[in-house]
Amino acid sequence: MTMAEIVHQISFSLGIPANENVEDLHIEDAVLIAFRELKRYIKNPEDKTVPYARRIDLLANNIRTNKVLYVYPSRPKVGLALSNVDSTNVFQVAAAVNFGGLQNASTADLDPIILQLSMAQAANSLSQDFQWTYSVDNQCVYCTCKQVQPGSVTIRYVPDYQDVSEIKSQTWLDYLIRLGEAHMKKALGRSRSKYTIEGSNVSTDGEILLSEANAELETIRAELENRKNKLIVVN
Numbered sequence: 001m002t003m004a005e006i007v008h009q010i011s012f013s014l015g016i017p018a019n020e021n022v023e024d025l026h027i028e029d030a031v032l033i034a035f036r037e038l039k040r041y042i043k044n045p046e047d048k049t050v051p052y053a054r055r056i057d058l059l060a061n062n063i064r065t066n067k068v069l070y071v072y073p074s075r076p077k078v079g080l081a082l083s084n085v086d087s088t089n090v091f092q093v094a095a096a097v098n099f100g101g102l103q104n105a106s107t108a109d110l111d112p113i114i115l116q117l118s119m120a121q122a123a124n125s126l127s128q129d130f131q132w133t134y135s136v137d138n139q140c141v142y143c144t145c146k147q148v149q150p151g152s153v154t155i156r157y158v159p160d161y162q163d164v165s166e167i168k169s170q171t172w173l174d175y176l177i178r179l180g181e182a183h184m185k186k187a188l189g190r191s192r193s194k195y196t197i198e199g200s201n202v203s204t205d206g207e208i209l210l211s212e213a214n215a216e217l218e219t220i221r222a223e224l225e226n227r228k229n230k231l232i233v234v235n
Contacts, residue, residue, distance in 0.1 A: 001165065006177060007031060010180050029187075038175055038176055045156050050063075052152055056153070058157075066160050068156070072130070074152040179220055185212055189209030
């Protein structure tokens, strides 16, 4: 949803014009306040594959984040003598250990292949052929690779959204609208309860709006904290 669509929905719920200032208050400001608050709870990771480099500039690759979870070669290899062979291709593995084919191979013939694969798996588990470090100040990832450098790497990160339109999850959009509406109610409530006119037959709903806004904000924040405690981000 765009900012205009969110503003229209909130204005409809509150019964106020979407294209006019209401008591010098903008609904967009309430949505932006809600957006900044909600971003602290959105931890959905995203993956992006970029060309390999020793220093990967995240901003240059359109990655905005404050937390990189993992960096790994896009096409990992087996390692050892099979470092140039994809582990998923059994026939290439057989060729790499000097076996022409597997159709007529006996159990004895397969043993060297199994041994080679086991050694490669152990080497991949224990070695540090590919390492990476994330610099939050420089917004870049430093990579080192002892063996053949991969053509590309995949970066898993928690995105730092810059605009409300970047939120695609309907759940988070619902929270954004609810938070924006509550913040707008709070602003309207404070504006309408600044002054009281003694003896007037007309009264404003400022106190009611303030009460509703505070209750809604408390409920929404409790729900978000509960969701936050259930999320586990593996680094």
